[in-house]
Amino acid sequence: MRRALLLSGVVAVVLSAPATAIAHPLGNFTVNRYAGIELAPGAVRIEYVLDMAEIPTVQVRPAIDADADGTITDHERAAWAARTGLELLANLTLTVDGRAVPLDLESSSMRFRPGQGGLDILRLEATFAGPVASSGELAFADANFADRIGWSEVTAAGTDGTVVARSSVPDRGVSNALLSYPPDLLASPLDVHEAELSFRLGTGATAPAAAGGVEANGSRPDVTGGAFAGLVGRTGPLMLVALLLAFGFGALHALGPGHGKTLMAAYLVGAGGRARHAIAVGGSVAVMHTASVLALGFVVLKVTEVFAPERVYPWLGLVSGVIALALGASLLVARLGSWSGRHGGPDHHHADGTPGHEHAHPDHAPTQVLSRRSLTALAVAGGILPSPTALVVLLAAVALDRIAYGLALIGAFSLGLAAALVVVGLVALRARDVVAGRMSGRTARLVPVLSAASMALLGLVLTFRGFGHM
Secondary structure, eight states: OHHHHHHHHHHHHHHHHHHHOOOOOOGGGOEEEEEEEEEETTEEEEEEEEEEOHHHHHHHHHHHOTTOSSOOOHHHHHHHHHHHHHHHHHTEEEEETTEEOOOEEEEEEEEEEEOGGGOEEEEEEEEEEEEOOSSEEEEEEEOTTTTSOSOEEEEEEEOTTEEEESOSSOSSOSSTTTTSOOGGGTTSOOBOOEEEEEEEEOSOOOOOOOTTOOOOOOOOTTOOOHHHHGGGGOOTTHHHHHHHHHHHHHHHHHHSSOTTHHHHHHHHHHHTOOHHHHHHHHHHHHHHHHHHHHHHHHHHHHSTTTSOGGGHHHHHHHHHHHHHHHHHHHHHHHHHHHHHHTSOSTTOBOTTSOBOOOOOOTTOOOGGGGOHHHHHHHHHHHHSSOOHHHHHHHHHHHHTTOHHHHHHHHHHHHHHHHHHHHHHHHHHHHHHHHHHHTSOHHHHTHHHHHHHHHHHHHHHHHHHHHHHTO
């Protein structure tokens, strides 16, 4: 009974791992939109808000700074807001009873707000207006930034004697026009960019809340790591403390969802790895992660016009999944072959004719399973997805002209990540040895088989997730 319970616990841990290996949050990449439709007798107004997180704000700053002198003046902000307001308007569609309603840009303004790591986030507010009949069926669609991730919200309300009925969207928003995102919805941000409703003259309608409401906490979808990003501004002796904190943040980050710990633990257990393999893979994952941060930082700063940088993540996730699937499948085949053939079952005899006895030999894996190529592939699969917060630290260091310090913070972060991964690997190997020591040989060999199966399943999940996010 004890052996059965022990094996069941190992199986539960191994098979639950894929469910927790989720992708990184992408809050620092978001481009969020709000459209508040207001209907009055004979007129329609759209209060439109665009909220850009740190990374898209970094990307758009050169377009705002028209003279490229590094300083954005009030005139440059106003010019960019007017120009962008017209571009936004071109991607809005509003019809009443099937006929397009001509909309004009009444006003536009933009301002910067404080974001992570000393970087800015951008907020643009624009008002569009046009004539409509006193009643009808209205349809609205917002095609702006369709290729960018983020929150998208639409509301519709009547005022001054117009009543909205049978609306597909609420009359009041839940985010205070993108000033305060509800914490309970941040895990699955709203993605509403269309509205259908009917309106008529009547009583009882109230005006919707204005887009420029009271400033709130400014939380945005899936933003994490603010404490790490805040280290960029430390100076003097506090820089040494910041480096230690960055090490700790890296360790905590490695213990969160993703980042190769599941892949590493499953592979080391399944392949009969040793302590030196755990150290090698942990360090390699950290190096790969740092390289990914630097590469994506180059994309943000130098080739931003080619594609949205967050679109790299599904491709990286797909690559990670395919590698994990290939490694897990090959390891599973090797382990199944070893389990069924190496000992030959209970009637197996050695070459001298003496009966064979089954013992657990978890470290005697086929040498090709733990080859340098497979360990390198494991490091790529576990470290290829960069942390958005580490990217924010890099961009903030560039903006503050503290590149060396920013690289030192990222290096300390990566060392903490490596240390945590190595500890996870060593714990997994120790747990494997304890389990193997308490079971018969044939039962103990189930553990690496299940670990290999878990890795293959994780690779399959990551592969499908990558395809689904394309």
